[in-house]
Amino acid sequence: MKIILLSGGSGKRLWPVSNNARSKQFVRVLPSPSGGTESMVQRVVRQIGETMPDCDVTIATGEAQLGVIKAQLGTGVDIVTEPERRDTFPAIALATSYLAMEKNCSDDEVVVVMPCDPFTDNGYFATIGRMAEAVKDNAADLVLMGICPTYASPKFGYVVPQKGEAGKPVMRVEGFTEKPSEDKAAKLIAEGALWNGGVFAFKLGYMKAITGRYMQAASFAEMRKRYGELPKISFDYEVAEKAKSIAVLPFSGVWRDLGTWNTLADELPGCCIGNAIVDNPECGSQVINQSGLPLLCIGTSNLIVAASPDGILVADKEHCERLKEFVDKLPQEPRYEEFGWGSRRVVDTSASAVTTHVCIQQGSSTGKIYSDEHSCVLTILSGNGNVEITGRGIITLSAGEVIKIVKGEAYEITTSTAMQLIEVRL
């Protein structure tokens, strides 16, 4: 059994702690069992490891998230990046092609596709195990997870079981209803409908056949190259709604979408994360401070205050849902980015220059950085290593060293000890 985690999304609903390079699933604020904090995707991958230790994980994502995924998950997962953002059907088609053609999985291999950011308990993963069993037993071509509804939400998609199936451990599916009115939702729930949790299990050959209708590629490389030929459509519309044989398994444990500050706040460990003082810890205000500046909250109640190199948010918890409309108006260039080798944080911008604090982990390499648009000055603050500049050879680096990179040059830094440097782009 293979798991494909879908990692997409923009960073607008948890701004400014998330941004375009660091969607909500990468925000490291949840309490981890080790006593520190972990992100939603780190939590899900940890839970998979705990409940299904033999299960390989492949992450389907966009190029922009490659760095942060490597930074947060290391080498324990495979990563398939889409050449361009399309929709969930092409993304899943590409990831299953990777399993078939690069990992040589057989057509009978059970594949489970799931989102990378639900906040759940381990029972969720036990349900996934039973879904895989149902696929293996040919209960249906496509097996879904149905979340047992707790209220008549108009925001979810509903999976409607066939008449007489309600209460069975594996129910045959009649159809789907996307975001019904509240009245309609209540009626559906009374008839046994479940929320569509976005978790799908199927045999690899099933998805191969569907993909084959659009493209016959001889290799994963060819598939990736011709990615633009796949239709921009969701997996729900292209596969689930057209499927002839669908079953659903119910899940009734903890299942939350921590996609807004209001919902995330309930899961945060205490009222302050980062360098912050809240005068009254019982006031309901919560602070996430990643800005490097001291932060004080005095006499406030029921606020979310979040600060990062990207900006500062002060919001009443009840009004957090309106965040996106305002963030859309702000500059989208992320000022904090994580990579497999370290991180970059913009500390100053002026009309003529951008100044960035760069951290490079011990024994890492930045890969080639092209300075096509600007010259830059690197001042090493701490650490040891070297820089290779195209046409100029290798120069040893240590604290106090200053390197000028001319416009048009490329450079790559390799460290022996963890390094910090200031880069001024002119």
Added chain:
Amino acid sequence: MKIILLSGGSGKRLWPVSNNARSKQFVRVLPSPSGGTESMVQRVVRQIGETMPDCDVTIATGEAQLGVIKAQLGTGVDIVTEPERRDTFPAIALATSYLAMEKNCSDDEVVVVMPCDPFTDNGYFATIGRMAEAVKDNAADLVLMGICPTYASPKFGYVVPQKGEAGKPVMRVEGFTEKPSEDKAAKLIAEGALWNGGVFAFKLGYMKAITGRYMQAASFAEMRKRYGELPKISFDYEVAEKAKSIAVLPFSGVWRDLGTWNTLADELPGCCIGNAIVDNPECGSQVINQSGLPLLCIGTSNLIVAASPDGILVADKEHCERLKEFVDKLPQEPRYEEFGWGSRRVVDTSASAVTTHVCIQQGSSTGKIYSDEHSCVLTILSGNGNVEITGRGIITLSAGEVIKIVKGEAYEITTSTAMQLIEVRL
């Protein structure tokens, strides 16, 4: 007539926009007649210029405020810096010695001492003019401004006129009562007492005689050198409370202490200063953003949100008075400083380095900067000029130039056009 403006105070009550190098009187958030913003001290000096154009202004302050005073007031005022912070009596003694020995003012010269941060209307300065007249006419040795009380405040000092004096334009003073209880204050007000506005007028010779009891200095330089011999005591205790002949003139116009965010907020031009969005401008929340980061307020009400390179404050307006107790716990090193030649803003700090964005005005010189404790790297972002490094001569500077200053060297930058640079201190 000469005016001495007392400029002291710490920056804690308007943190993080004020700091130890930029007390509340230097916070540039008040609307100015030219359409921009001005600080409290800029406002007072402008009002003096408008109402008493022939009056010289001397500012008595500490060394730490020299830069910001030059930056905000230019060369239009004289500045007397105390060699060490003591109290208002020695500060006023030093400033009057400056008038006597450096400006050669006669013993008959009328001197008015006043705070640099009251928010008043021009009638305040008309009252000061009448106080000077009263001193000139020998109505008393010491003439005070009495603010007509609007409520029985226990926070002010009260000036109590002699019996039968109430209602006269110039009243002889019976005595003083410091911060009475509310009941006592109400009783005092009923008897005609006024708030002590901290404005004092006297002839220069009067103060010279009092100073002479502690020190006979032959020059202003000697006075400054022996400054530590003057007692650490306030002008109120040392002079006003001991004076035999005191009069008070009432003032009943606008007079406000904008010393806390709550009082300052009422005078701010609108709900946002700086790069900020408040979703509902009618919500009573006000933002002052000098941080360089975008700031969003959503669904909040009645908050002060202030951000600067020194930190971030989110406070309910009713609770702003508690700010100082929390700011006392924070690091006191200012991260933003203004100078006569420009400004410095810390943009990044790490264990091994401090990175600063430096702006130098056109045609200015930084004066000698000693790099005794650290080496540093200067990267010029924009502008032209030169740097003189002790023992290394003069080097021409332009955008992209990088200068390494070795520990122990001193350097001075002189600009021909406005310059921006990044300094990394190691």
